[in-house]
Amino acid sequence: MRRLAAVLALILVSAPLLIAPSTSVVALGGAALILCGLGILVATPVLVGGMVMALGEYALALRLAGGTPRLEGAVVLGVVLVLLLETADFGRRAQHAAIGRGVFVAQIRAWAVFGALTGAGALVASAAASAASASLRLPWASAVAAAGAAVALVAVALALAAAGTPSRD
Amino acid sequence: MTTRLTPLALSVVTVGAWGLVLGVLSGRAELVVVVVPLLLGLLRVGRAGSSRDFTLTRTVSAARVFEGERVTVIVTVSATRRVALLELFEPLPPTLRLVGGHNRGLFCLRRGQSVEWRYEVECVRRGRVSLGTVHARLWDRAGLEAGETSIPVAWQLRVYPRALPLRRLPGPRRMQAFVGNYVAPRVGEGLEPGDIRAFVPGDRVRHVNWRASLRFRRLFVTQYHQERNADVVLMLDTLTEAGAPPDTTLDVSIRAAAALATAYLARKDRVGLIEYCGPFRWVRPNSGRAHHERIFEALLRADVMFSYVTQEVALVPRRILPPQALVIAISPLLDPRFDKALVDLAARGFDLVVLSPSPIPLVRRAIRASASADVACRLWTLERRARADGLQRLGITIIDWDTAVPLEAALGGLTRSRRREVAR
Numbered sequence: 222m223r224r225l226a227a228v229l230a231l232i233l234v235s236a237p238l239l240i241a242p243s244t245s246v247v248a249l250g251g252a253a254l255i256l257c258g259l260g261i262l263v264a265t266p267v268l269v270g271g272m273v274m275a276l277g278e279y280a281l282a283l284r285l286a287g288g289t290p291r292l293e294g295a296v297v298l299g300v301v302l303v304l305l306l307e308t309a310d311f312g313r314r315a316q317h318a319a320i321g322r323g324v325f326v327a328q329i330r331a332w333a334v335f336g337a338l339t340g341a342g343a344l345v346a347s348a349a350a351s352a353a354s355a356s357l358r359l360p361w362a363s364a365v366a367a368a369g370a371a372v373a374l375v376a377v378a379l380a381l382a383a384a385g386t387p388s389r390d
Numbered sequence: 391m392t393t394r395l396t397p398l399a400l401s402v403v404t405v406g407a408w409g410l411v412l413g414v415l416s417g418r419a420e421l422v423v424v425v426v427p428l429l430l431g432l433l434r435v436g437r438a439g440s441s442r443d444f445t446l447t448r449t450v451s452a453a454r455v456f457e458g459e460r461v462t463v464i465v466t467v468s469a470t471r472r473v474a475l476l477e478l479f480e481p482l483p484p485t486l487r488l489v490g491g492h493n494r495g496l497f498c499l500r501r502g503q504s505v506e507w508r509y510e511v512e513c514v515r516r517g518r519v520s521l522g523t524v525h526a527r528l529w530d531r532a533g534l535e536a537g538e539t540s541i542p543v544a545w546q547l548r549v550y551p552r553a554l555p556l557r558r559l560p561g562p563r564r565m566q567a568f569v570g571n572y573v574a575p576r577v578g579e580g581l582e583p584g585d586i587r588a589f590v591p592g593d594r595v596r597h598v599n600w601r602a603s604l605r606f607r608r609l610f611v612t613q614y615h616q617e618r619n620a621d622v623v624l625m626l627d628t629l630t631e632a633g634a635p636p637d638t639t640l641d642v643s644i645r646a647a648a649a650l651a652t653a654y655l656a657r658k659d660r661v662g663l664i665e666y667c668g669p670f671r672w673v674r675p676n677s678g679r680a681h682h683e684r685i686f687e688a689l690l691r692a693d694v695m696f697s698y699v700t701q702e703v704a705l706v707p708r709r710i711l712p713p714q715a716l717v718i719a720i721s722p723l724l725d726p727r728f729d730k731a732l733v734d735l736a737a738r739g740f741d742l743v744v745l746s747p748s749p750i751p752l753v754r755r756a757i758r759a760s761a762s763a764d765v766a767c768r769l770w771t772l773e774r775r776a777r778a779d780g781l782q783r784l785g786i787t788i789i790d791w792d793t794a795v796p797l798e799a800a801l802g803g804l805t806r807s808r809r810r811e812v813a814r
Contacts (some may be wrong), residue, residue, distance in 0.1 A: 273404075279412075279421070302428060306398060306402060314533070318496050319495035319496070321499075347423045
């Protein structure tokens with residue numbers, strides 16, 4: 222499972238290089254790959270650090286390349302991000318454990334289904350957003366900033382929920 | 391069951407928030423689209439199962455084993471409903487060491503399916519080992535939420551001390567009235583020929599020594615030595631211990647006691663056990679297989695019990711410490727209270743042998759090697775020697791046993807010297 226996570230990390234880091242293969246992107250990509258590799262082996266927070274850096278690399282590559290939005294590639298990268306987090310986490314759980322029959326197959330099947338559904342959903346959403354942006358002119362930047370703030374609040378709420386009173390059955 | 395979000399959910403949200411921030415800063419729509427699968431993935435939260443979805447049973451290949459033996463633990467998981475991902479963890483007590491398989495497992499189960507999970511452990515130290523609780527964690531497929539519970543599946547394993555075979559043992563100076571394996575000085579019914587004397591009416595014809603009778607033209611009979619058993623009392627010092635488990639002075643003392651008890655009982659001797667801690671605990675001398683088990687049960691629960699109480703040996707009842715018994719005291723000679731008890735026993739005229747497992751190699755094995763540790767151990771060796779000399783001057787036989795050497799080798803010197811003493 223760790224090999225699969227490593228392959229996904231490689232895809233995540235190398236995708237921006239296809240957009241803008243500049244020295245700064247390569248440098249950021251290298252750092253992100255090292256952090257992701259360490260994160261896969263050591264702990265999820267390190268992996269998250271690597272992914273944050275990979276997203277920075279992606280943003281830099283997009284900024285340097287310019288041009289029209291590449292939404293299909295972005296959807297694939299988003300699915301890779303989710304799967305990288307989940308495979309690395311599962312790999313850590315499966316380490317030094319007896320694995321029952323069919324656990325890996327069921328897990329890979331679940332990820333494949335999730336990836337396909339999420340990818341399709343994200344494509345539909347981005348297509349809808351493109352269509353809407355063609356007809357409507359909204360202050361997108363401020364809307365996205367508001368969404369980011371909302372997500373940050375949700376993150377804090379989730380953190381509190383994780384540390385707070387657990388539910389019992 | 392306690393259900394909570396995992397750190398993975400927080401990681402997903404963190405990466406998603408960072409993507410949105412970058413999207414705002416760079417003004418590129420791709421970064422917002424990248425975040426969409428992450429946020430969609432969060433919709434899967436809340437699908438971890440319940441503790442009622444499965445049942446656990448545990449079996450162990452043996453309930454009673456000796457130190458160093460291995461047992462296989464088999465946990466059977468049966469699902470009453472579909473279980474996406476079940477993680478089971480069975481913490482092992484320090485007296486067990488994992489040698490095969492894993493004590494943590496991940497399973498996914500269909501409804502009605504049963505899965506067997508097995509692993510092998512080695513019992514490294516004597517005692518009653520409780521394999522009590524299995525910790526279960528039910529994950530959703532994404533790993534975003536987990537429900538945790540502990541399931542009590544009680545099972546007790548008895549690990550008895552390993553008894554090494556001993557061929558030569560310290561022979562007792564005094565015998566008892568029952569039939570045994572020692573050749574007694576008294577003549578009577580037996581197998582070992584002794585003196586020859588003139589025939590008197592009442593002697594059995596089968597005892598006539600025909601060779602001597604033909605030579606002297608008078609009837610002579612052969613007298614035989616009686617074969618008797620002995621009472622052996624093992625006195626175990628549980629006042630203190632040194633070293634690191636599973637090789638503390640108490641552990642090696644108990645192994646030695648188990649070996650001595652087994653060997654003496656095999657010779658038809660009556661063996662008793664006195665555990666010299668604060669308050670005495672004892673097993674009265676007896677023989678037979680049932681008594682062997684009784685002694686091993688007592689050794690199983692023997693442990694250091696800190697106490698300021700010092701009991702007098704005189705308090706031990708006569709039937710527990712018979713006056714003609716050979717007393718083998720097993721002690722690292724760390725506590726002066728035990729020295730006093732030894733002196734008391736010697737003064738009361740007991741046939742006393744002290745087997746002293748040296749704590750120094752056991753402690754050295756547990757600490758980091760250094761020059762100061764070397765000096766301390768050398769000083770300790772001198773101090774031990776001085777104490778042993780002091781006891782020897784009082785007529786107490788002491789065997790200083792370096793535990794790296796087999797017990798039989800340590801006893802070898804003593805058996806020879808005692809044989810000489812008995813011959814004199």
